[in-house]
Amino acid sequence: MAFLRRLGWYLVGLSIGIVFLVFFLQKKSEETGTEFCYFPNCRVLKDLRSKPLVFGDKLQETFRDTILIQSFLKDGDIDFRNSDTKSEPCKIYRIEKDIDNRKRILQVQNCKDSIVVESLSY
The missing domain is CATH 3.30.2310 (YaeB-like fold)
Known part of the structure; x- marks a missing residue:
């Protein structure tokens, strides 16, 4: 049971991190005129x-x-x-x-x- 609880918290943190990363990278994308070279x-x-x-x-x-x-x-x-x-x-x-x-x-x-x-x- 402890493993499932840790796995759940890990997935919650991972999903929050992915949402933050997608939001941050979308803001830096070509839509705003910034490109990564x-x-x-x-x-x-x-x-x-x-x-x-x-x-x-x-x-x-x-x-x-x-x-x-x-x-x-x-x-x-x-x-x-x-x-x-x-x-x-x-x-x-x-x-x-x-x-x-x-x-x-x-x-x-x-x-x-x-x-x-x-x-x-x-």
């Missing part, structure tokens, strides 16, 4: 999205589409192997994304105050 790809893309966008001089006029660039910064995959993450003062990242079953590559410079879009290759 733990992986390097997600963290770099989140940092890039937080800065103003500047188009480089070499970028063609047809590729100066903010919506297209924002789609890379939201759903792209950073190619860390071909990126220069140690350069100063701006780090250079290559972001890949499949559009219409073809791989597109966006190259950006991540500076302190802004990001500079250098090139977009098809």
Whole structure:
């Protein structure tokens, strides 16, 4: 009988903890604009999205589409192997994304105050 009483109290405490945790995590979810980024790809893309966008001089006029660039910064995959993450003062990242079953590559410079879009290759 003592075991069942302890099990009951354990389940009561566990259910209260789960309700509290669900309430806390729901408040921190995307509904409030907060997202949890733990992986390097997600963290770099989140940092890039937080800065103003500047188009480089070499970028063609047809590729100066903010919506297209924002789609890379939201759903792209950073190619860390071909990126220069140690350069100063701006780090250079290559972001890949499949559009219409073809791989597109966006190259950006991540500076302190802004990001500079250098090139977009098809």
